[in-house]
Amino acid sequence: MYTIEKTSAAIEHLEQLRNIVGAPYVFIDEEVLNQYASDETEDLHFLPDIVIKPANAEEISRILKLCNEFRIPVTPRGAGTGLSGGALPNLGGVLLSIERLNKIISIDERNLQVITEPGVITEVLQDAVKERGLFYPPDPSSRGSCMIGGNIAENSGGPKAVKYGVVKDYVLNLEVVLPTGEIMWTGANVLKNATGYNLTQLMVGSEGTLGIVTKAVLKLIPLPKYDLLMLVPFKNAENACAAVSSIFTAGYTPSAMEFMERDALEWVMRFVDNSIVPIDDDIQAHLLIEVDGNDVEVLMKDMEGISEIVMGFDCGEILFAEDAQQKAELWKLRRRVGEAVKSHSIYKEEDTVVPRAELPALLKGVKEIGKKYGFHSVCYGHAGDGNLHVNIIKGELSDEQWKGSLKTGIREIFELVKQLGGTISGEHGIGLVQKEYLPIVFDDMQMHLMRQIKKVFDPHNILNAGKIFDA
Numbered sequence: 001m002y003t004i005e006k007t008s009a010a011i012e013h014l015e016q017l018r019n020i021v022g023a024p025y026v027f028i029d030e031e032v033l034n035q036y037a038s039d040e041t042e043d044l045h046f047l048p049d050i051v052i053k054p055a056n057a058e059e060i061s062r063i064l065k066l067c068n069e070f071r072i073p074v075t076p077r078g079a080g081t082g083l084s085g086g087a088l089p090n091l092g093g094v095l096l097s098i099e100r101l102n103k104i105i106s107i108d109e110r111n112l113q114v115i116t117e118p119g120v121i122t123e124v125l126q127d128a129v130k131e132r133g134l135f136y137p138p139d140p141s142s143r144g145s146c147m148i149g150g151n152i153a154e155n156s157g158g159p160k161a162v163k164y165g166v167v168k169d170y171v172l173n174l175e176v177v178l179p180t181g182e183i184m185w186t187g188a189n190v191l192k193n194a195t196g197y198n199l200t201q202l203m204v205g206s207e208g209t210l211g212i213v214t215k216a217v218l219k220l221i222p223l224p225k226y227d228l229l230m231l232v233p234f235k236n237a238e239n240a241c242a243a244v245s246s247i248f249t250a251g252y253t254p255s256a257m258e259f260m261e262r263d264a265l266e267w268v269m270r271f272v273d274n275s276i277v278p279i280d281d282d283i284q285a286h287l288l289i290e291v292d293g294n295d296v297e298v299l300m301k302d303m304e305g306i307s308e309i310v311m312g313f314d315c316g317e318i319l320f321a322e323d324a325q326q327k328a329e330l331w332k333l334r335r336r337v338g339e340a341v342k343s344h345s346i347y348k349e350e351d352t353v354v355p356r357a358e359l360p361a362l363l364k365g366v367k368e369i370g371k372k373y374g375f376h377s378v379c380y381g382h383a384g385d386g387n388l389h390v391n392i393i394k395g396e397l398s399d400e401q402w403k404g405s406l407k408t409g410i411r412e413i414f415e416l417v418k419q420l421g422g423t424i425s426g427e428h429g430i431g432l433v434q435k436e437y438l439p440i441v442f443d444d445m446q447m448h449l450m451r452q453i454k455k456v457f458d459p460h461n462i463l464n465a466g467k468i469f470d471a
Contacts, residue, residue, distance in 0.1 A: 010049040010072045010093050017052055017094070020062045025100070027051040036095045039080040039087045040142075041433060042348060046088050048075065048095035055100045057175060057183050057214035064212070065181030067094060067462050074179075074463050076208040078118065078150030081142040083338075083349055084431030086153065086207045090466050098149050101214060104128055112220040113172065113189060118149025118213045135223040137164035140427070141335040149213050155205030157427040159256035159290075159334070162384030164221075166427065168204045175215035176203055179458035189217045202453070207429050208464045210457040227255065227292035228299050229327045230307070231277060233316035237261055237285035237379075241359035243313040244287070244383045248356065252306055256290040257384030259359075264337045264380040264391075271340035276329050283316055287383060288334055337380050338389075346394035346402075350410060354422030356386040365416040366390050373409035374401065387426035414440045430468045438469060 010017075011028070018026045027033065028050055037047045054060045067074050073093030080087055089095045102119035109132055116125055122143040126136050139158040140146055146156070152174070157166040173187045186199040193200075203210060234240035244257060262284050269275055277286075287310070291302045307318055321327040341347055354362050363379060366388075370377050375397060381389040390413065394402055414424045414437050423441050424430075430438060439447065447469065454461070454468075 009070055010067075013066060013070060013072070014050065016066055017050065017063065020066070021052055021054050021059050025053040025055075027053075033095075036077060036080070036097065037089065039077075039082045039085065040342075041083055041085040041088065041431070043346070044085055044088055044432070046090045047092065048089035049092045051095045051097060053097045053100050057177055060096065060177045060212055060214060061181045061183050063094070063096065064177055064179055064463070068180050068460055071460055071462060073465055076149075076153075076212045076464060078147035078153070079121070079142070079145050081140075081146040082150060082154065082429065082431065083351070084154075084207075084425070084429040085433045086429050086431035086464070086467055087150070088432055090432055093462075096212070098147065098212070098214075101149075105215065107132055107134070107220075109134070111189075112222075114218050114220055116148055116216055116218065118147060118152065118216060120148050122146050122148060122151055129220055130223055133223050134220040136170065136218060136220055137161075138167045138170060141338060148216060148218075152204055152213050152216060153206065153208045154427065154429040157382065157385070157387065159258055159382060161382060161387075161427075162257055163253050163255045163292075168201055170219045171200060171204050171216060172219055173217040174200055174203055174213050176211035176213055178211045179460070179463040183214070191219070205429070207431060207467050209454060209467055210463070212463075224255070224292040225294045226296045226299055227290055227327070228296075228303050229288070229290045229321040229330060230303060231319040231321075231330055232287045232289060232307075232310050233280070233283040233318075234285045234287070234310075235282050235314050235316065238360040238363055239313040239315075240285040240287050241363050241383065243310050243315075244359055245357040246309050246313075247289075247306055248384075250305065250309055252291075252302055252309075254289050254306070254384060255292040256288065256382075258288040258334050258381070259383035259388070260286045260288065260334065260337060260380040261378055262286075263378045264341065265333065267344050267378070268333050268337045268340035271343060272332060272336055274329060274333065276326070277319065277333070280316060288330060334380075338391075341378055341391045341393075344393070348392045348406075348410070349428070350390040350392065350413060351387070351425045351428035352390055352413065352417045352422060353385070353387045353426030354417055354420045356384065358420040358422065359383060359386055359388065361420055362388055362417065362422070366413055369409050369412050369416070372412075373405055375406060375409060382426070385426070386422065411437060411440070432467055435467070435469050 073091040075089040077087040101117035
């Protein structure tokens with residue numbers, strides 16, 4: 001066991017840090033520190049001692065060598081859109097922002113690859129390759145603000161994951177600065193690699209605890225020419241979940257399949273002031289289903305087949321998006337559900353994932369646990385890959401319940417997820433807020449191995465210490 005206490009040692013080395021990156025990129029004033037003290041995780045707030053904005057791998061290397069020598073905690077941060085507290089400077093020290101590493105270095109159309117720095121906004125990268133007729137599918141709801149580096153740290157997914165996979169499926173090679181300051185590439189710019197341990201994939205999803213990514217080589221695919229979108233209302237939310245598995249077993253693979261409970265859709269329509277979707281009184285949930293490809297006639301037949309399947313699950317009148325604008329409006333509703341829920345009430349979001357056929361059992365169990373502990377939940381998520389975001393609303397709960405018995409309820413949700421063959425995070429990561437629940441899904445030997453990996457990469461435990469687990 002080894003720990004780092006909250007420290008102000010960073011201030012003692014302020015001039016050295018300024019010499020590394022230049023004084024204009026080192027901040028100690030409280031206004032700036034406060035900007036980097038929170039992310040999108042609940043209402044947590046931790047002030048760093050210093051915010052520093054390096055411009056390249058060499059500067060990051062020098063920063064980490066200094067901090068490693070003097071045992072100064074370093075918290076790497078992208079855009080701060082995370083939902084598990086992974087970018088929170090919970091131990092003070094240095095907050096290292098990657099926002100200046102924001103260049104797309106090259107787009108290789110012959111090999112279908114892009115080399116990018118980690119501070120590039122995800123949607124900016126997607127748009128840049130789209131201009132070349134190429135496609136980078138991972139698209140978190142925050143794609144307009146989140147950064148590639150943060151996506152790699154959390155192994156982000158998003159709606160397209162159901163057909164195209166998550167970030168790990170597109171990362172070929174990484175330039176990484178280790179906590180001890182060494183700079184290395186983790187692999188090779190190839191589609192197949194059976195050469196030694198897979199350090200690239202070890203870095204993906206490691207939540208900034210093993211190293212800081214400074215360049216990424218990402219795989220691209222040709223951009224599909226067409227997409228069709230429909231919104232299906234259901235009178236029973238469990239039926240909506242049950243329809244998901246039936247669509248896949250019938251041989252269809254949608255490019256997106258998103259679940260939204262009635263509250264989620266109503267709240268987001270009020271939040272964005274758009275009533276595009278009429279919701280009848282007896283409707284309890286919706287599926288947003290997209291198909292894409294290069295043959296529009298094939299896609300039309302897929303939509304017809306999917307429509308026939310969902311009609312067997314007591315659905316209402318299906319809304320087919322008529323044009324690009326209506327598609328954009330429907331996707332806007334789905335992508336902004338999280339913001340709408342957050343604006344409505346104090347809440348906690350749990351990122352559960354189960355085999356997709358177990359979604360009805362998960363949803364039913366979440367609601368039963370809510371009744372048991374007196375909390376209301378609003379559920380939505382990526383139904384196509386079994387990823388359900390459970391938003392627990394404080395509402396009328398007392399502070400005592402919110403800070404006390406609710407944790408027991410959350411633990412029961414995670415235990416149910418484990419029983420159903422799932423796990424406690426599909427794409428948000430463990431970070432600071434979920435680590436106490438990690439032993440539900442990992443035994444002592446697994447936890448020991450992960451701690452040992454952390455110790456090999458970060459012997460003095462300076463990099464994002466206290467995230468995923470307490471060392």
